[in-house]
Amino acid sequence: MQTIVLEAEKRNTKTKGALKALRKKGLVPAVLYHKGEPSLTLAVKESALRKLVYTTESHLVNLKFSDGTETQAIMKSRQFDPVSDQILHADFQLLKADEMIETEVPTLFKGTPVGTIKGGRVQVIMHKLRIRTLPxxxxxxxxxDISKMDxxxxxxxxxxxxxxxxxxxKILGDPxxxxVSVVAPTKAVEIIAAETAATEPEVIAKGKEKSAEKAEKK
Known part of the structure; x- marks a missing residue:
């Protein structure tokens, strides 16, 4: 798995005004936490954070502080402004090499299902799966590989x-x-196809009738 380095600043500011000022500087308030340990409040550059947010892959994060120390983490959640889509806040979980963690990982599907050749369509239900593993x-x-799905x-x-x-x-959740499924064509599609098939001969027939009428007039 790829690791992304994020420069982070430790912060003591927690008031709404102070957080707003951070965002105006292009920084995103963040929290680094680990079960049983005090949380650490941070600020990271929004431009750098976007590499983690707008991606289809999972990444580990190295939070690099100004004192030269680094901490390995994983981003657990983020908040967006509903209007501007600006990243407002991010939560990071501190990782320890020997501790199992639970995290979400994107799904990827390859191959053309045999069912789609018969008119079916792929229906993806889970775009991410929760797993348990070591960092x-x-x-x-x-x-x-869904190529054999009918x-x-x-x-x-x-x-x-x-x-x-x-x-x-291991993938977590109810077994x-x-x-992902391969489902049959919807009834609406079937109806349209049937109507099209029924209409085409009629159009052709009408065309032949008009041609015959013109021939008789001549």
Missing amino acids: ADIPEHIEF IGDTLHIKEANEMFTSAKW SISI
């Missing part, structure tokens, strides 16, 4: 874990939860 074993994404087939968490028995991580 060093977090994958950038989890890739599934119409009506569904991949659940149970089957997904069976596919990756040798992986150093019956669906991840």
